[in-house]
Amino acid sequence: MGARPSLPLTGGCACGAIRYEVTTFPLLLYTCHCTDCQTRSGSAFALNMPVETSGLRFVTGEPKGWHHRSPSGAEVASWFCEVCGTRLYGSRxxxxxxxxxxxxxxxxxxxLEPIAHFYGRSAQTWVxxxxGAECHEIGPSxxxxxxxxxxALWPEFFPGSR
Ligand SMILES: [Zn+2]
Ligand SMILES: [Zn+2]
Structure with missing residues (x-):
């Protein structure tokens, strides 16, 4: 493990209309290589970082939501900047x-170093x-x-988990 971040984490969209901060440490970091993630990112995979909803705060702007159903039928939404189109997060x-x-x-x-890779079955062959990351054909149940x-990798943010 290399760099250690500190809280709050900060980020935003490409044009700067939306700025956010995350005040609780992420719960996980993984890549998803499903074909939906390839389409929506316009790239080879998505880098997903689940966080507690209560830990995400918008400092500037409000994202717009695209509400739809996932392939498994779940009601999900993708939140993006309506000015530049950057996808910021997903919700369920x-x-x-x-x-x-x-x-x-x-x-x-x-x-950012993912701990797992999901949907390896549709991953680009060169990835x-x-x-040390877990590789899943789909994802863990x-x-x-x-x-x-x-x-356990981040004891400074999760005291008592070691
Ligand atoms: Zn933007
Ligand atoms: Zn995916």
Missing amino acids: RSRPETVNIRAGTLDDTKW QPAP DFGPLAAKWR
């Missing part, structure tokens, strides 16, 4: 306590996993063990 109606921030919108991305592993 059935799980209101967390939001899934697109980690590339953080100001400081140097410390290499991060050292239970996020608990993965989240515990993540917390």
